[in-house]
Amino acid sequence: MKPLQFRSDYAHSRQGLSELTRLIDDVFEVDVSPLDRMGHDRSIVAFGWWLGDELVANVSLFERRLWLMGEQVRGFGVQSVAVRPEWRGKGLFRDLMERALDFADARADLVVLGTATPDLYTPFGFRQLTETTFSAGLAPKQARPGYRILTLAENRDLAFLKDLFARRSPVSLLASACDDPALFMLKAVTTPEIELIHLPDLDAIVAVEGRHGPSMTLLDIVASTIPSLDAIVSALGYAGERIEVHLTPDRLSWTPEQEARVDNGHMVRGVFAPEGHSFMLSSMQV
Template identity: 40%
Template sequence: MDKPVATQELIFRQDYFDDPAGWQAIADLLKDIFGVDISPLNVLGGHDRSNMPSAWFDTDGRCVANFSAFSMPLMIEGRRVKAAGLQSGAVRPEYRGRGLFRELTRITLQRCEEAGYEVIVLYTDKPGLYLPSGFVTVPQFRFSGPAPAAAGMAATARRLDVRQPTDLALVRTALANRTPVSNRFAVADQSLMFLLNAYLVEDVSLSFIEAFSATVAWRTAEDGRFELLDIAAPTIPPLAAILAALGQTPVHATVHFPPDRLDWQATPAKDEGDLVFMMRCAPGLIPAEPSCLSPMAEF
């Protein structure tokens, strides 16, 4: 790999997450810049071992600029694709305007190419930063419609809390044995983002449905609409069976991923959220139909 541009009084480092001081330095950077606390990862299993961080540190050991890539295999139109997610792109204000972010982007994309990733994805509120590097914006959709009648089964699901060790172990098992929630477009294998979102996002409910060995992430909107966020299970149950097991009888439902495995018809509507989803890949790998990654996979 090409060497990074020369910088005065800065130390270039890669793959430093196993160093406790380095891990604390990236945690401090993300907390200072984004207000995001990644310390729960310490109790959720540690950092993703596939992560490839590249960063500059000052002489006091502070991380002043970072960009990371991690493995996030995707299911795209029935094919498992080797994909990477980009995250933790940040530069401290006093070091901006020196080309550090541009250089870290170049280095990180080069590392992804050398690792053989077919697809690179990211979320951003500044898509213009990534257009010159070959990324394109891919609209994200939500899928809504009348809720199906609950299937004839008892409400047997129990709530889970990833802060409890026994529940955390159960969710990890479900994630390790999951099938992609959609055949059209979905995460094929990634657990730490699911766990971190379950830990940090206050309105997410996790329930375990023993009949399907399924962990279901869901919530109820203010208007009473049922929202299905994700499912970690060996086989995806129909939406009617999920509602029955949860004891939910809503009039309407919204699903935050393509519902092709839910035995339910829905209408897609474009998501108008602040974050933009972008992909860098061959044109044929960009979903042709309305799609969305689960919010539990957001990073």
């Protein structure tokens, strides 16, 4: 059998992207190929073990641009952690994590990841974050609907979203991110129940779920200036009874009635200033 070869030169090559797409689909049954059309994050650095032309194990880093307690912080995110089943138990995951974290630690003080298997990452110094969802009842009010539902299958809508991302204001100064739009777009494409809606009077795009039910969830806002929650609800013409907000609401001119602590899957390594406060980082990522 050919020996395995370590490589870190493939994150932006056609062959590398093709193999990474195949690995993620085979291991997690998640199709990331829409990013070939929508655009990959150019900040990604990949660490992988290859058997000839086949990628058998991978860990990737990407740049995180965060607002934490009123300050801009640059760190790294971990993504695309995958090992083919026949190669597990051979130390490849640990090896690649250590290589990736050595790279990150030399350049930043914070590494963030999202996972449903936190026990895999605690040995590397990661700890789970407790986050918060925010909610309140909605009083009847006069709505002024003015919106357009976006579809990222349309080049016009894709270009518009990218343009607004380039002008994006942080949705929260307490805890939020202004990252590359790649994972946001992939989340929207792979989760049909999420709607991306343009509110032209507010120069904003919102990601929402449950717009036709009694309770709507606001997942994220992409805007040059963050509008108030009342303005968003009015522009959507939403007439339901309740709103849930799955982002830190300090810029929404709104006071929630209830807060609920949740595990949103985020783990951190390093100093994370909002820890101990009520916050939520957007889950608009895959």
